[in-house]
Amino acid sequence: AQKVTQAQTEISVVEKEDVTLDCVYETRDTTYYLFWYKQPPSGELVFLIRRNSFDEQNEISGRYSWNFQKSTSSFNFTITASQVVDSAVYFCALSFYNTDKLIFGTGTRLQVFP
Amino acid sequence: DTAVSQTPKYLVTQMGNDKSIKCEQNLGHDTMYWYKQDSKKFLKIMFSYNNKELIINETVPNRFSPKSPDKAHLNLHINSLELGDSAVYFCASSLGQGASKQYFGPGTRLTVT
Numbered sequence: 473a474q475k476v477t478q479a480q481t482e483i484s485v486v487e488k489e490d491v492t493l494d495c496v497y498e499t500r501d502t503t504y505y506l507f508w509y510k511q512p513p514s515g516e517l518v519f520l521i522r523r524n525s526f527d528e529q530n531e532i533s534g535r536y537s538w539n540f541q542k543s544t545s546s547f548n549f550t551i552t553a554s555q556v557v558d559s560a561v562y563f564c565a566l567s568f569y570n571t572d573k574l575i576f577g578t579g580t581r582l583q584v585f586p
Numbered sequence: 587d588t589a590v591s592q593t594p595k596y597l598v599t600q601m602g603n604d605k606s607i608k609c610e611q612n613l614g615h616d617t618m619y620w621y622k623q624d625s626k627k628f629l630k631i632m633f634s635y636n637n638k639e640l641i642i643n644e645t646v647p648n649r650f651s652p653k654s655p656d657k658a659h660l661n662l663h664i665n666s667l668e669l670g671d672s673a674v675y676f677c678a679s680s681l682g683q684g685a686s687k688q689y690f691g692p693g694t695r696l697t698v699t
Contacts, residue, residue, distance in 0.1 A: 505685035511627075517676060517690035524685075561627055567685035572617055573642055574688060576629040 474499045476566050478577035485554050486585050493549040493580045495564030501525075506540065506547045507565040507574065517563070523547065554584045589613050590691035592677050598697045599667055607662045607694045609677030617641075618660035619678040619688065620652060629676070635660055667698045 475498040485491045497506065508520040521531060523540055531538045535552045551558050561581045565574040590611045599605050611618065619642075620632040634642040635654040649665045664671060674693045680686035 507687075509690075514692075515674065515695075516692045517678075519687055519689065522685070522687055563629065569684045571642070571684065572619065572634045572636070572680065572686070572688075573631050573644075574621075574629075579627050579629075581627075 474501075474566060474568075474575055476564050476575055476577035478562075478564055478580050480580045481578070482581040482583070484583045484585065487555060488553050489584075490550060490552050491554050491582065491584075493551075493562050493564075493582065495547045495549065495577060497545050497547065497564070497566045499566060499568075501568055503569050505567045505569070507567065508538070508547075508549050509563045509565065509576075510560045511563065511579070512557075512560040520549075520562075551582075554582075556584050556586055558582060559584045590677055590679055590689050592675075592691040592694050594694060595692060596695050596697075598699065600699055601667055601669060603667050604663070604665045605667060605696070606664070607675055607677075607696070609660045609662070609691055611658055611677075611679040611689070611691075613679060613681070613689060615679035615681045615689070616657050617680045617682065617686070618654065618657075619680075620660065620662050621676040621678060621690075623674040623676060623693070625673070633660075633662075664696075667696075669698050672696055672698045 477496045504525045510518045539548045561579045564577045617636045619634045633652045638654045677691040678688040680688045
């Protein structure tokens, strides 16, 4: 089965707190790609990151960082010093080299309060 | 300047009607997609086209018919609309196939009454 699970339906934090969004995936393929997308209240989907299965290096982009662990089939996303503008629904997704299909998780709604 | 655009942004119609949603991308991409996001925010692919050729058709009722007149456009026509078709429909595009980064349009909120 190919599946993405985002067990956290909703997370609320206060500004400046760090927050981690969990993503667990299932696949038997050895080559795959993982994505994170952000959907702010305005509704559009914004690409954040793509990572292939052979690259387990963690990535940092400003306040955002991603932790990819094949051993636990997880690709978690951490926002450091969260801001109100980070409030959105965040989706983790899985894809494969021989398909265009993005398999999305159910999303995690993050609310950052001032 | 808009990369992937969709029209209309909102569509309210009655059951049984036929409607179309248009999508255009100016990124020079060769692959385009339609996704459906339901009321619980679940996103699922419906179709993908590469160079005007249908690649993915995900068990979507045949009331839904995509049409790609050229690489930059992918329209979605829906016949005999049903209440369950109410959702947000997203168009996306990418360069190449195989897990490419997909750029999404702003979405079209379809409400069937």
